[in-house]
Amino acid sequence: MALILAALLGAFFCLVGVAMIWAPGNAVQAFGIDPSHMAADIGLMPALGVRDIALGLIVFGLAVARQARATGAVLLALSLVPLGDFVIAAKSLGATAAVRHLIALPVTLILGLVLARRPT
Known part of the structure; x- marks a missing residue:
């Protein structure tokens, strides 16, 4: 069951990455940042999309x-990714508004611990 959840999580990471490449403005908004404040930086979203696709494919x-x-x-x-995303978003939104970026943290930590401790 844990491997199925991990595969689904990897597929989700890939979908998030595709969204960042396909529609970076929408992805920035979903990230919680007003795209009008990121006119120069919105070009970086496809790079983050490639990052998420690569990580998702590894997990999957x-x-x-x-x-x-x-x-x-x-x-x-990968538990470091939601922490990094939280820090980045908190600079723009404040810690309270950016806390939603930590949602993936317990998922990656718990699922990672369950799978890493599995006997060979």
């Missing part, structure tokens, strides 16, 4: 290959 690929411990290790490392 390891989960589908049934590599539980490797998937868990990657998810634990």
Whole structure:
């Protein structure tokens, strides 16, 4: 079950990445930042999209290959992404408004710990 959840999480990361490439203005708004404040930086969203697609494919690929411990290790490392996104968004929105970026943190930590501790 944990590997299925990890595969779904990887697919979700890929979808988020596609959204950042396909419609960067909408992705910035979904991130919680007013795109009019980011006129010069909105060009960076496709780069973040590629990052999310690559990370999603890694998680998805390891989960589908049934590599539980490797998937868990990657998810634990990926726990840094929501923390970084929170810090970035908090600079623009304030910590209270940016807290939604931490939603993925318990998911990646718990799922990562469950999978990383799985016996081989």
